[in-house]
Amino acid sequence: MKNSVLIIDDDKELCELLTQYLQLQGFSVESTHDGAQALRQLQRKQYDVLVLDIMLPGMHGLDVLRELRESNNTPVLMLTARGEDTDRIVGLELGADDYLPKPCNPRELAARLRAILRRANNAAGQGSKPTEVTAGDTTLNSGSRTAVYRDRALSLTSAEFNLLKLLVERAGQVVDKETLSQEALGRPLTAYDRSIDVHVSKIRRKLSAAGAGELILNVRGLGYQFALDE
Incomplete structure (x- = not known):
C-alpha cells in the first residue's frame, strides 16, 4: 500500500x-x-x-x-x-x-x-515485542511507546522517545549527535542542524516537570550523556 x-x-x-x-x-x-x-x-x-x-x-x-x-x-x-x-x-x-x-x-x-x-x-x-529499558528511575517501554520517571508519565513525541531511549540504553556513555541523528531521527546530521538540541531540550523540560534532576548532560564538542540519578 x-x-x-x-x-x-x-x-x-x-x-x-x-x-x-x-x-x-x-x-x-x-x-x-x-x-x-x-x-x-x-x-x-x-x-x-x-x-x-x-x-x-x-x-x-x-x-x-x-x-x-x-x-x-x-x-x-x-x-x-x-x-x-x-x-x-x-x-x-x-x-x-x-x-x-x-x-x-x-x-x-x-x-x-x-x-x-x-x-x-x-x-x-514493536507493539508485539514489548521491551523495557531502564536507567535509574527512568523507564521506557518500546512496545507501548511509553516513558515514565518514577511513577510520572512523560508525554513524548516519536522523535523524543527515540532519542531518550537511545540515551537511556547507553546511560553513562557519551552519544555523539551524528549517532543520535542517524539512529533516532533516521537521517544524517547536517551542518547547522539544531534538531537534536531542540528535542533534547524538550525532553529535559519534561523530565524536570516529573521531578528529575539534570539527567541529560551536554558534553561539549562530543554529544549527550544520560546520567544515573544521584
Whole structure:
C-alpha cells in the first residue's frame, strides 16, 4: 500500500512539482493551499505524513501545527524559509518531526519522508515485542511507546522517545549527535542542524516537570550523556 502524503502549501506550482515527483517515488499525494482547510480535511481523513509550509497566508503554519497537535499525532515535516532558525526551533518545540528549508530538493524531501515513515512503522511494529529499558528511575517501554520517571508519565513525541531511549540504553556513555541523528531521527546530521538540541531540550523540560534532576548532560564538542540519578 502506498504511503499517503498531504502537502499544505499555498504555492500551487510547488505543490504540483512535489506531487509529481513523490508520486513517481511511490507515494499517494494530495495537497491543499490553506491552513484552516487543511485542519478540516484532517478531521475527515487520515494521512501517513504531512508536509506543512510555515509561511501560509491567513492561518500561519505554526498555528496549524499547534492546533493539529492537540488531537492528532500524524508525523509532520515543516517547510521553512531558508535562514529562519526561529521558525524551525518553534516548529520542533510544537511537535514537528523534521524540517527542510525552501526551496527544497524533491529528492531530499522524499528521503526525509521515508525516514519519518520508517520511524513510525518501526514504532508500530514493536507493539508485539514489548521491551523495557531502564536507567535509574527512568523507564521506557518500546512496545507501548511509553516513558515514565518514577511513577510520572512523560508525554513524548516519536522523535523524543527515540532519542531518550537511545540515551537511556547507553546511560553513562557519551552519544555523539551524528549517532543520535542517524539512529533516532533516521537521517544524517547536517551542518547547522539544531534538531537534536531542540528535542533534547524538550525532553529535559519534561523530565524536570516529573521531578528529575539534570539527567541529560551536554558534553561539549562530543554529544549527550544520560546520567544515573544521584
